[in-house]
Amino acid sequence: MKGKFYMGLDVGGSKISAALVDTKGQMSLLRRQSTPPDGKLAQELLIEMGQGLQEHADAGGATIVGVGMGFGGPVDYPSQRVRRSHHTEGWDINLPLAQTVGEQLGLPTRIDNDANTAALGEALFGAGKGKERILYINVGTGIGGALVRNQQIYHGAHSNAGEIGHCIVQKDGPECACGHRGCLEALASGTAMGQAAVRALEENPDIETSLKNVPREEITGELVGDMAVEGDELCRRIVAEAADWLALAAANACNLWDPDAVIIGGGVSSTGETLMEPLRESFRRYATSPQNEETDLYIARLGYDAGVIGAAALALTTL
Numbered sequence: 001m002k003g004k005f006y007m008g009l010d011v012g013g014s015k016i017s018a019a020l021v022d023t024k025g026q027m028s029l030l031r032r033q034s035t036p037p038d039g040k041l042a043q044e045l046l047i048e049m050g051q052g053l054q055e056h057a058d059a060g061g062a063t064i065v066g067v068g069m070g071f072g073g074p075v076d077y078p079s080q081r082v083r084r085s086h087h088t089e090g091w092d093i094n095l096p097l098a099q100t101v102g103e104q105l106g107l108p109t110r111i112d113n114d115a116n117t118a119a120l121g122e123a124l125f126g127a128g129k130g131k132e133r134i135l136y137i138n139v140g141t142g143i144g145g146a147l148v149r150n151q152q153i154y155h156g157a158h159s160n161a162g163e164i165g166h167c168i169v170q171k172d173g174p175e176c177a178c179g180h181r182g183c184l185e186a187l188a189s190g191t192a193m194g195q196a197a198v199r200a201l202e203e204n205p206d207i208e209t210s211l212k213n214v215p216r217e218e219i220t221g222e223l224v225g226d227m228a229v230e231g232d233e234l235c236r237r238i239v240a241e242a243a244d245w246l247a248l249a250a251a252n253a254c255n256l257w258d259p260d261a262v263i264i265g266g267g268v269s270s271t272g273e274t275l276m277e278p279l280r281e282s283f284r285r286y287a288t289s290p291q292n293e294e295t296d297l298y299i300a301r302l303g304y305d306a307g308v309i310g311a312a313a314l315a316l317t318t319l
């Protein structure tokens with residue numbers, strides 16, 4: 001391997017991914033490891049994985065221009081510090097993670113929240129390629145979001161812009177992890193979809209569904225999504241209901257931001273058209289003219305690799 005590469009490091013709650021990515025978004029030397037259940041150990045592992053990639057690059061005569069990191073928790077972008085981690089113990093508040101990793105690897109390093117980096121990955125190399133303004137919605141266990149313009153993340157005054165998951169779409173609705181009620185996340189996240197399935201089974205034990213024989217604690221949003229794709233009627237209804245809430249929030253956001261495209265990423269992207277068909281239909285209903293006709297809605301294209309490719313894209317666009 002020769003030429004210029006950017007190192008992407010993606011720090012999620014369950015996995016840390018590392019790879020080298022070229023200027024066209026092609027990945028090489030992808031490595032994945034489980035995230036240690038302690039922040040200190042996770043930092044050591046990150047540096048070790050980075051050094052491993054450096055050795056391979058050196059041996060092959062490749063140049064690593066810089067490092068981009070995506071972190072699964074809030075990041076203060078101007079100070080390049082991790083505010084805290086929702087996932088594991090041992091992450092200091094206001095941790096200068098980019099600085100620590102950069103010093104250890106001897107490379108310029110940038111860090112951002114992982115929804116922002118995934119959005120950047122999609123904007124440069126995925127479903128948003130060629131689009132100037134993008135609203136990205138990441139639907140996994142929670143809901144994150146990002147605004148990208150001209151291949152740059154718009155961070156806002158408090159590094160909190162694009163956090164569509166905590167837009168309140170139902171007054172006095174179900175409680176959200178953030179303490180408010182009726183947030184989009186509490187109604188349309190993977191967690192919410194799993195809970196909706198369990199509720200439906202409790203309310204109507206005779207309902208026809210392949211979830212019937214699954215232990216309640218194993219009913220997750222991911223499972224509901226998979227079963228919906230396979231045609232399970234209850235699961236399709238739950239996914240369509242989530243799609244409707246997502247469309248409502250997206251339509252409202254489009255009135256403010258007026259993007260060229262809305263991209264839905266995260267774990268839910270594996271449901272493809274099962275989600276997107278009802279989502280487009282609801283969006284056409286909720287959005288104002290001309291966005292209702294002209295704003296494009298896409299499912300993310302980079303799948304599980306969006307995190308690590310997007311992290312590298314952060315280095316590519318800012319270093």
Ligand SMILES: [Zn+2]
Pocket residue numbers: 165166176177178179180183185186
């Ligand atoms: Zn919330």
